[in-house]
Amino acid sequence: MTLLQGLHHVALIASDYARSRDFYTRILGLEVIGEQFRAERGSWKLDLRLPDGSQLELFSFPAPPPRPSRPEACGLRHLAFRVTALDAVLAHLQAEGVACEPVRVDAATGRRFSFFADPDGLPLELYESA
Structure with missing residues (x-):
């Protein structure tokens, strides 16, 4: 069920x-x-x-x-958003002055992803879908 x-x-x-x-x-x-x-x-x-x-x-x-979020604090680790065009979203964020981590590849799925943070430092992820 x-x-x-x-x-x-x-x-x-x-x-x-x-x-x-x-x-x-x-x-x-x-x-x-x-x-x-x-x-x-x-x-x-x-x-x-x-x-x-x-x-x-x-x-x-x-x-x-304040709530600790790094390194690996107990609780919410990050919030991930599904995107179809990772490079375009990263370019948009960077044009807005948002620092983004280098693109990585999920070893389990082969999908690309990157992290950035909201104004309070909450870790956010962009996860590229098919």
Whole structure:
């Protein structure tokens, strides 16, 4: 019996909401499907959609504590996005001033991939599909 049907969303907390909003919408091109300020929490919530229907929720909170992400900290290791034209996406990111790691090849699948980081240093991966 299959219990899970797919990934619905991933939630991220940004240290600088405006900077992260710009990164995920303008630079990565995610579609805004909802945005609200939650006054009782002093918090923004931005709902973003990827072309496959999966979503990212981007939150802001006053003074969020830092969370270790490297080296190999327990918890979320990275968030990977599927792309069809890795070189074109990397060129776009680099033109926007986003540093990207050299392209590597997944030994198990033969697929190419690269890593970069969001404005808070969250490791993000681009994984080239067929």
